[in-house]
Amino acid sequence: ESGDAAAGEKVFKKCKSCHMIQDAAGENIVKGGKTGPNLYGIVGRTAGSFEGFKYGSDIVAAGEGGLVWDEETFVAYVADPKAFLREHLGDDGAKSKMTYRLKKGAEDVYAYLVSVGPA
Ligand code: HEM
Incomplete structure (x- = not known):
């Protein structure tokens, strides 16, 4: 990290x-x-799997194919979610419901999410 x-x-x-x-207790x-899913516990979570959130079909397909968030996948995804899904799925038509792109600081956000996540 x-x-x-x-x-x-x-x-x-x-x-x-x-x-x-x-957190899991609702705090x-x-x-x-x-608009987006809860990011508590995102590290190690299967993509597109937060219970009750209505994801796009492509991120769900990526998760079903085994995509799990770690530093490498998280940093690449937040830089450009649509491009990441297209490359990951090998599908030039893949779409993302997250249109925001983070230009810098993704490693820092990752470290922050680890620090506030479950032990
Ligand atoms: C999904 C991170 C900003 C809307 C996600 C996921 C991550 C993430 C890791 C995947 C979650 C999962 O698989 O459960 C971030 C970070 C942000 C950011 C670190 C800031 C740097 C935003 C903003 C919006 C947004 C500003 C809204 C304008 C969404 C939506 C999804 C999503 C709608 C679901 C994507 C889909 O179903 O295809 N985000 N996000 N995010 N995010 Fe963000």
């Missing part, structure tokens, strides 16, 4: 319009929007 969690906490301000971080670590 190469990122800086304190820097990542600041970068996460760009994510929270769409993503909350809410808000970050009170965020509901």
